[in-house]
Amino acid sequence: MLRQNQRFLTQLYIISDLGCMLAVFFVAYWLKFYSGWLPSSHTLPFKSYLLWGTIYAFAAVLIGFYVSFYAPRRRKSFSGDIVKIVQVQVLSFLGLLSMLYAAKEVHISREFLLIFFGLNMFSLVLYRYVVKLSLARLRRKGYNKKYVLILGAGTVGRSFYEGLQQQPELGYEVYGFLDDHRRQHDAEAAHMSPIRGQLSDLEQLLAKAMIDEVIIALPLEAHSKFARIIALCEKAGAKTLIIPDYFDLLPARPFFDNFAGIPLINVRDIPLDELNNRVLKRAFDIVFSLAAIVVTSPVMLLAVIGIKLTSPGPVVFRQERMGLNRRTFMMFKFRSMRLSDEATADTRWTVKDDPRRTRFGTFLRSTSIDELPQFFNVLLGHMSVVGPRPERPYFVEQFKEEIPRYMVKHHIRPGITGWAQTNGLRGDTSIADRIGHDLFYLENWSFFFDLKIILRTIVKGFVNKNAY
Structure with a gap:
């Protein structure tokens, strides 16, 4: 039988979260009313604060x-946990403010509420990170394992096995394979877990071995x-998961929809x-662009x-x-080349030591200062701060015939x-x-992926040897 420890872990997380938030409450109360660091006046008794x-x-x-x-979050990234924590805490805080308003509790300290909210966010992220790190280390050492049986030792099954071996922190161990073409795959899967029999042996194997998940990696036939x-x-x-034989055609995170009951x-x-x-990305784009325009205005x-x-x-x-949805727009840049006709500018690729560049234009391009006016494109909704770089329609028509899935990038700004x-490209x-x-x-x-890209852009600098 499948070892049902997820319910216990969920209960443990709930108790831990409650304990963490109540501990934060006492810390916030002490900081506000007893630390002496902030002005304090007890307009409400302690029991009222404890109740709320x-x-x-x-x-x-x-x-x-x-x-x-x-x-279950074993297969989830920690950035996803952070998003959930922020989402939960913001909704809870808004709900608390609504209840305080409905109860006409006007004398509660606003400073206390802000301290409580901020510490909650920080503490939950920190303790969840420590838990996730600890679980990953335990799984690497062999604890809290889940045992997986793969049906199909062909290309799909072997690809899944190799991917699993590269992530020991997930705590999955492959018990073996079952395949009706054992002789054909024995040599190919020699470096992997053994092929323990044919598909007809599945019932017998499940009865004698502790298998948590069965991965079906069989061909369409x-x-x-x-x-x-x-x-x-x-x-x-045992849980059953299916890897479609056409998985290489799917995105990294396929979405399952329901249409007409199918x-x-x-x-x-x-x-x-x-x-x-x-909405989140657009709001960030507007705020970041306004700040960037103000900060870089002397440079511009x-x-x-x-x-x-x-x-x-x-x-x-x-x-x-x-740009977005294959619609064209006019992108702004500081001029770095001598004047030429539009046909030449729109159909000619910039090359190293391009004779059209001015001396000052070379400096602008190498430092990426010529890109700064694009923050105005962001404000106008043509572009985003982070996203695939836009290309001229003339070259798009060429690339979409030569590069598979080239046009997919136009699904976003x-x-x-x-x-x-x-990454240097x-x-x-x-x-x-x-x-x-x-x-x-x-x-x-993800929002944090955008932040990572922006930080990498800043840390690596704007000077680029390929920018000409």
Whole structure:
């Protein structure tokens, strides 16, 4: 039978979360009213604060259940935990404020509430990180293991096995394979767990071995066997997961939808398809761009003066680029080249030692100062701070015929910087490699991934040898 320890872990997390939040309550109360660091006046008795603190803690647990915070998280990344913690705490805090308003509790200390909220967020993130780190270390040492049986020792099954071996912190151990073509796969899977028999041996093996999860990695022609396999696994209490034979056509995180009562796999569902993610990203873009324009305004003023003094023509260069949903827009850059006709500018690739560049323009390009006006594109909604770099329509028409899945990047707004650019793929570098990084960004987007890319852009600097 499947070892049911998830319920115990969920209960343990709930008790720990409640304990953490109540401990934070006492710390916040001490900081506000007894530490002497802040002005304090006891307008309400301690029991009133304790009552509202307890309500907040239990509300956070209930909201945690609602947003699936207490669902199994063995296979989830810690950045996802952080998002859930922020989501739970913000909703709980807003709920607490609403209840305080409804109860006309106007004398509660606002400073206390802010301290309580901030410490809660910090403490829960810290303790969850420590727990996740500790569990990962225990799993590497062989504790809290889950045993997996893979049905199918072909390419799909072996790929899954190799991927699992690279992540020992997940705590999965492959018990072995079952395959009807043992002779064919024995040599190919010699370095892996043994092939323990044929598919017909599944019932007997589940009865004698402690198997937690059965992974079906069989080819499409074995589809007729799936119903019996699933029935046997459910009878034995083992979870069943299916890797489709066409998994290489799917994104990293496929989305399962339901249409007319039939389950569907959305081949290209991305996190930014969700309204809350789009709103969060757009709000961050606006705030960040306004701040960036203010901070870099002296640099932009010097760039304007430099362009005016070194070459005739407009300061800002406008060029048509393809953006969100394949719609074109005019992208802004500081002009770094001598004036030329639009046809030449739109269809000619910039090369090293390009004779069209001005001396000051070379400096602007190498330092990426020429890109600063694009923060105005972000404010106008044409671009995002982070995303795939936009390309000219002339080259898009070429690349979409030559590079598989090239057009997928237009499902989101293009960016000033991106995952490809922070990995050195800028200027005269492989378009295929850039698209690979762009697709990874699309399928794995998160708010913290954006922050990581921005930090890498800042830390690595804006000077780039391929920027010409």
